[in-house]
Amino acid sequence: MKIQQKLLCAFLLVSMLILVVSYGSGLLVQEETVATFQEVAGEVLPGNIALARMTTELYHVVVLADRYNDRRDNKTKEQIEKSLATLSTFKTMHRLFHGGEELGSQIDSLIEEFSRSVAGYLLLLQRDESKREDELEVRQKIDGLLEVFVSSVNPHIEREFATSFQKLAATKEKTYHARKALITASGIMLLFALLLSIFISRWLSKPLRALRDAAREIGGGRLDLTLPVTSRDEISDLSHAFNEMAANLLRMRTQLVSARDYIDNILASMVDALIVVSPVGTIQTVNSATCSLLGYHEGELIGQSLQFIITEALGEDLDLMTLTGKDGIRDLNVSFHARSGEQIPMSISGSAMSDQEGNPVAVILVARDIRTLMQLVKELNITNYQLKEEISERILAEQAKKESERNYLEIFNATSEAILLHDADSCTILDLNLAMTEMYGYTRKEALECPFGELSSNASPYTGEKAAAMIRKAVTDGPQIFVWQARRKNGEYFWVEISLKGSEIGGCGRVLSVVRDITERKLA
Structure with missing residues (x-):
């Protein structure tokens, strides 16, 4: 039989005893308490809360009606309508819990009559021709309904709450006596459970002590230890698990040995040269990459001084422990001597390896061909x-x-002739020289912004359109030379000789215009 089953039976026995003692004394108290709370919290309390809220809303409506009589504003009217709607909600809530009582019917009729009276009062206030006597009569009716409601509801609420408190007090008294009986019975059952626990602990301690002794032997290194299994409970399961743990530890130790061999194989297959040197500078181990690089066999290098392959500062001093220090050697450039006599430039890194006590035992150097x-x-x-x-x-x-x-x-x-640079497509002026500003009377900025036709007299055929056609013709048919009537900024006309030539500047079509003043020659 499982230990869990045995313990379950023992505790089941104790639980049954507690249940029998507590069930009889607590069942009746529980049922009565539940019934009382259901009556108070489920019916009496919600209904009376609804009545109290209705009373509050009635007074609120009366206050709002007085305010509306003074102000006659829509906001107060909306608040009155909202309060009347809230009254209907609380009336419905009260009917849910006290729908069959005579008071419920009376409250419903009072609330409905009150709502109608308030609505009528609001209508009278909205009429300009309403009489003061009618308003006072309706208002007195509202106050009378409020007094009737309060005189009917308040005694009912006080009576209901008094009855509820009496029932709750009686229930509390019965619960107190039942709790005392339960505490006494629980103390007896706890004493019985304590005695049962002492017996079970002594019964379980014997096989556990055997497990403790076996664990100490495993810690001492005896991994082939096996515990005998003599039962079919959880102790036997624990013994099986202990035996599996010992077997797993033995297997892990074997795997660690295999892992060490695996790491040795990895080091042997490294591309970079690996050299293990003793603290006094004697080569202890080299990998196959070192032998291939230098052209030596492993046996020829083992036992040799590091000076055998390095004659620079590192090899001469042989104070490897000082060189490696705490941070080790990083990317130190040296030369290795190969069997062939070649000086091979190498970058070495290394660090000291210490034993468990912190004493240096070797220096591991890794060298890379650079x-x-x-x-x-x-x-x-x-x-x-x-x-x-x-x-x-x-x-x-x-x-x-x-x-x-x-x-x-x-x-x-420097030239005395006016020079202008035009765009081949739009004919606009892109650049000009100083002579152009002197000839036409414009500043450089004005000339660049000046419409193209303003530089011609615009007397047929000397128009801006004709000038633009001549510029485009210089692009398609070649250089053009012609006489033209121009106009200065002040409006004066003068004769010029224009030479046009198309070109490409910066990958864009351009036309160079050279203008010469020939007025004197024209008038001679």
């Missing part, structure tokens, strides 16, 4: 030098370009 990296650095330096040369050439070319632009501007503004 020949490819150094070649890349060399090529990068060459590329950097070439890039600097190219940047210098571009700077010189940019300076020459700026110098050329300055020369162009000086020539552009």
Whole structure:
């Protein structure tokens, strides 16, 4: 039989005794208490609360009616209508709990009569021709209904609450006596349960002590220990679990040994060179990558001083513990000597390995071949030098370009002839020289913003449309030279000779216009 079943039977016996004692004394008290609370909380209390709320709303309606008589505003009227609706709600709530009583019918009729009277009173107040006597009569009726309601409801509420409190007090007294009986019976049952627990604890302690002794032996390293199983309860399940734990520990120790061998294989397959050195600088272990890199067999390197493959500061001092220190060696560049005599550039990192007491026992060094990296650095330096040369050439070319632009501007503004640059499509002026502003009388800003036709006399055929057609013709048919009648800013007409030539600047169509004043020649 399971321990759980045995304990269940014992505690079931105690529970049955407590149940028998408590059930008889508590059942009647419970039923009476429930009935009393259902009556008070389910019927009496909600109904009386509804009556009290109705009384409050009635007084509220009377106050609002007086306010409406003084102000005659819609807000107060809406509040009265809302209070009347609330009265109907509380009337319905009271009918749910006291619908069969004579008082309920009386309250329903009073509330309905009160609501009608208030509505009639509001109508009288809204009429300008209403008589003061009618208003006073309706108001007296409202006050009379309120007094009748209060005189009918208040005694009823007081009587109901007094009866309810008496019933609750009687129920409380019966509950007190029942609680005393239950406490006495519970104390007896607890004493019995305590004695039963002492017996069960002694009965269970014997196999548990055996488990304790076995656990100590397992902690001492005896992983092949097996406990005998002599029962079919939870103690036997615990013994089985203990035996499985010992077997699992033994299996885990075997797996740890296998894991150590697995790690050794990983180190042996590393691409980087691995060297384990003693505190005095003697090579203890090397991996296959080290042998392949240097061209030696493992036996030729084991036992050799680190100077055998490194002759720089690290190998000369052999003070590896100081070099590694607390943070170890990180990316230290040295040269390894291969069997062939080649000096191989390497980047080494390392750290000291200590025993459980903190004493250094070895230094683990990992070295990486950086020949490819150094070649890349060399090529990068060459590329950097070439890039600097190219940047210098571009700077010189940019300076020459700026110098050329300055020369162009000086020539552009030094000529006595007016020069204008037009857009090939819109014919608008994009640029002009100083001679153009002097010839036409405009400032540079005015000339750039000036409508294109304003520069011509606009006397046929010297119109803006004709001038635009000549500019487009210079793009399609080639250079154009013609005589034109122009107009200055002050309105003066003068004769000019215009030379047009199409070109492409910055990927856009442009027309260069050279204007020469020929007025004197024209008039001669």
